[in-house]
Amino acid sequence: MNRNTLIRPLQVAAGLLATASVFAQADTDPARDPTKTEVWTPVPAVVSTPQGGAPSDAxxxxxxxxxxxxxxxxxxxxxxxxxxxxxxxxxxxxxxxxxxxxxxxxxxxxxxxxxxxxxxxxxxxxxxxxxxxxxxxxxxxxxxxxxxxxxxxxxxxxxxxxxxxxxxxxxxxxxxxxxxxxxxxxxxxxxxxxxxxxxxxxxxxxxxxxxxxxxxxxxxxxxxxxxxxxxxxxxxxxxxxxxxxxxxxxxx
CATH class of the missing domain: 2.60.120.560 (Exo-inulinase; domain 1)
Incomplete structure (x- = not known):
């Protein structure tokens, strides 16, 4: 088997393991929690905008x-x-x-x-x-x-x-x-x-x-x-x- 043929799959496997490690860290590290930057309230009011007409709150x-x-x-x-x-x-x-x-x-x-x-x-x-x-x-x-x-x-x-x-x-x-x-x-x-x-x-x-x-x-x-x-x-x-x-x- 060609040496390069063997090394390539090993490099891919190592990359996958590194990516998995990053996601695992994100799941456990509070500083990397994506929900920390999500704002849910107050909820913007719903305004309907009919074609060619005035907005519902106008x-x-x-x-x-x-x-x-x-x-x-x-x-x-x-x-x-x-x-x-x-x-x-x-x-x-x-x-x-x-x-x-x-x-x-x-x-x-x-x-x-x-x-x-x-x-x-x-x-x-x-x-x-x-x-x-x-x-x-x-x-x-x-x-x-x-x-x-x-x-x-x-x-x-x-x-x-x-x-x-x-x-x-x-x-x-x-x-x-x-x-x-x-x-x-x-x-x-x-x-x-x-x-x-x-x-x-x-x-x-x-x-x-x-x-x-x-x-x-x-x-x-x-x-x-x-x-x-x-x-x-x-x-x-x-x-x-x-x-x-x-x-x-x-x-x-």
Whole structure:
């Protein structure tokens, strides 16, 4: 018999014995117990996610028909038009806000800019906005082949942070924002202890990645903070027939 032919099975047998020894040690050595790194409680709550619908633990703010969750920014009934499953801005009316106040949230909003773009460009084309806590604006705009300043286009934190990319669809097509919002924190004395932060996916594309908010949205001048608590979501009326649908929120 060839010597190498004999040595090879012996090497395999030795390897098997070594492996068995390792497993045996794992069974008897508490420091090598895999259950030491297993966490069983608390058990995460079960949330069902129907295709195209809101998660089971979400607060539905607009389902295509009911606007009971909203009011005019002046108080009273919603001045916008509800038809064909959409809530559409009436130019010359006022913005609307939720009756409920929110702090940290996950927010889903679908929106559509009008197709009649003739004579309109820049900030005058399909302009609206989603204001978190009524103070911090995520811009809604028709940014499809529509140049404007980068920190004012769709997906921007208005006048603060431009989007990473332009993920806009053509006017008349439904678009979606999926937002994670972390509210700012203030000390008992009113000082800022942590700024607001936002993550936004526009049509499934990441456009804001845990962006730090510098303060409330300002059209002129630098943003700044003043202490506040939880506050409504606000949808802006900006002289354009922008439509919204399928709006829901999860408190975090």
């Amino acid at each position: 607060i539905v703010l607009f389902d295509g028909k009911d606007v009971a969750a909203w009011e005019s920014e002046l108080g009273g009934r919603v001045p916008w038009r509800v038809a064909d499953g959409a809530l559409t801005v009436v130019p010359g009316s006022k913005g609307i806000r939720t009756r409920q106040r929110f702090c940290d949230i996950q927010l889903h909003v679908e929106w559509r800019t009008p197709t009649d773009t003739k004579g309109f460009d820049g900030q005058n084309r399909g302009n609206s906005g989603i204001f978190l806590q009524e103070l911090y604006e995520l811009q809604v705009l028709d940014s499809y082949n529509n140049p404007t300043y980068a920190n004012g286009q769709a997906g921007s934190i208005y006048k603060q942070a431009m989007p990473r990319v332009n993920a806009s669809r053509a006017p008349g097509q439904w678009q979606a924002y999926d937002i994670v919002w972390r509210a700012p924190r203030f000390s008992a004395g009113g000082g800022l202890t942590s700024p607001a932060r936002i993550t936004v996916l526009h049509n499934g594309v990441l456009v804001q990645d845990d962006t730090v908010i510098s303060g409330r949205t300002e059209y002129i001048g630098a943003p700044s903070y003043a202490p506040h608590g939880c506050a409504p979501l606000y949808l802006q009326e900006h002289d354009s027939r922008v439509s919204y649908r399928n709006i829901w929120v999860r408190e975090l």
